[in-house]
Amino acid sequence: MWGRWGVYLLVALAITLPMVLPVRIRMVPTPPVRSFFRMVEQIPKGKALMIAADFDTGTEGENGPQVEAVLEHAMSRKIPILIMGTAIQGPELVQSYAEDLAKKYDYRYGRDFVNLGYLPGGQPVLEKLGRSIWQTKPTDYQGKPLSQLPMMRRVRTAKDIALVAEFTGAGVLPWYIQTFWAQFRVPLAQGCTGIIGPEQFPYLDSGQLSGLMTGLTGAAQYEHLIKAPKRAYRRMIPQNFAHITVIVLIVLANIRLFAERARRLRGR
């Protein structure tokens, strides 16, 4: 009965049914997500939040809602936002989220948020960026000179950045730790995909990361904290039931194992 196909069918039902049925779940934010929220909440007036969009469309399913939640939080607090990325598609994706949210919070490009675009070159480029943003990338993602963007008159070096929020599905965090955290003493927070989450906990434990959002769960918890449940919350519902299904399957498998053992012992 519980063959491979039975398992697949149960998982398929657990994922698809909550998408069509009206189900609600209660979010409980975990300490790393609360720390992330606190870091954004404590950004002082006059300093900027740097969003490092180091993800592509492949991990947009998890990183996208994370970035959107942080953008909405920052915009609600009127924090200047600087967008950049070491992945090609990341800054473009974040730009589209920012433009959608800008209408709600009366944010204007150039005055309240700027996108530097894709910065190739890895860690050395981040080091240069921390020293001088203008010298590293004198134009924005569309080629407009930074001198024409009012926000950039106040944001010139790492000293003007209060927090770097990095979003990725790959292992690029050490670049930011070795540059922004170690050299320029700028706090870091990260939103990562679920699969690389366990690798980031050592940095959280050592204090090099001040906040961590892991996967869709982290994004949904952050949306709960900013009281704006959106696509992370909606996607979390089927994921929640899929996890519960896996737990139930494991319990059933073990019940079967113990029942077989008992039968064998009785047979002796």
Add this chain to the structure above:
Amino acid sequence: MFQPVQDRWRNVFLCVVAFVAGVGALALLQSLPPAHRRRLTGIVTFVVGLYFPLEFFYPRHNFLTPWRDSVSEVLRVLAAFAFGLGAVNLFLIHGRHVARRTPNLIFSLAFFAGFFLMAGAGLMNDFAKGFLAAEPKVGQLGFWEASYRILFQGALLPLTSTVFSLLAFFIASAAYRAFRARTLEALLLMVTSFLVMLANVPYGLTVTSFLPDEGIWRWGRIENLVQWMMTQINAPAMRAILFGVWVGAVGAALRIWLSLERTFVSGP
């Protein structure tokens, strides 16, 4: 170190000279006896491999640093030469299936269709937007750009996500098979996996959310317990494995650099 060549014909001439010189060098290398060829390859490997550690370990900017970008470019160009080989191999294999009308003919035809459609749409979009279609006006979506977007965003990305989504089913079947309490270690593994899974879903977090988040009772909350496990048990274990892996990688890299491990070059 090197500036791009501005003159187009000089650029073409240099490329042709470099290509002919490269082919000549390869032909010369092939004509050498195997023992001499291996010795020469070993010497070149050693000299080229010496560059990066020397440049890094020599403190601060040194006489080798200006060459770093050029050396990286050379490596990228060499890798690009191999790029076409993959496509040639695919063409040969699938071409053979089509020519011999094997049972897998339909898959080979699908390969050719996908290859030429994607390559064609991409090349036309970049180099000949008006080929067999109306030249798009500024701000207008042209035929070839629309085709490229349909194929990439409409077909390739959803197909990638579809294959990725197989993981949900495979994780469930792997968990059903693997998490059985046959031994004490397996029981510990199972209990830990339960806790981590519960901490990653809202329903799991609500189970212990009634407990206070301060004092001794905070350890009864599943998210605090799991964070402790991830940072104090999982993270040290991962660090230990990575520590061993990286020392092993240094050893393996040393063997390759000194041409002591040649089995990956010329077989056992």
Add this chain to the structure above:
Amino acid sequence: MEHARPDTIYAYLPWIVAAVIGGGLVLAQAGRSLYIRRLPAIDAIEEAVGRATEMGRPILFVPGLAGVDVPTFQAVAIAGRVARLAAAYRTRLLMPVSNSVIFTMAEQVLREAYASAGGSELFRPEDIRFLSEDQFAFASGVIGLMNRERIATAFFFGNFAAEALILAETGQSLGAIQIAGTPSTLQIPFFIAACDFTVIGEEYYAVTAYLTREPILVGSVWGQDLSRITLAGLIFLMSANMWWLPEWIKSFFSFW
């Protein structure tokens, strides 16, 4: 541009590690017998190849998803040893690759492996296939290959990402015997759950030494183990220095 800082120990540690490994090489060259513990996963390779021969079905070897890096070189080297066994048993070996450079290396290595086992005529260049550099395109190509060819044995050695479990579970569903080895810590749990034998962590870099028993390789692995012990001792000493030792000793170690 980042460079080593000579005022810390970190600039010298790689040289210490290299020197210890070099010591192992010298000892091995001098004829000393050096011990490497048993690796059950590698002992099972011959059994796995034999099983494929009995069933009359091919063997699959996947050298990972990454490009030109040390783990992939190791994987190709291991593939050469497996190919030699497969040639001796007259069994077909399929090797899908995701990188063009590795494709050329693999073809050369396998051709020579077949030749050294006296099975040059068995070598089929079309059994080494470049599929795609895209992660999931490669994964779907491999699982298609596994299902069409009904492989009996699968080897997964190299760097893997999320596609690891897809490949391993497909092999499970076909009833194949599977042996995996990867330095990717995140994929180790998936291989342990889905494969019959798994080589984890630093064992991965000892596989070629274990298979060939060449003195140089064994000496290098022995030296690696000794350097790990040295580094672990250093970590313990520095931790003790931080927490327990008096200030005058700490100032002596401030260089570290």
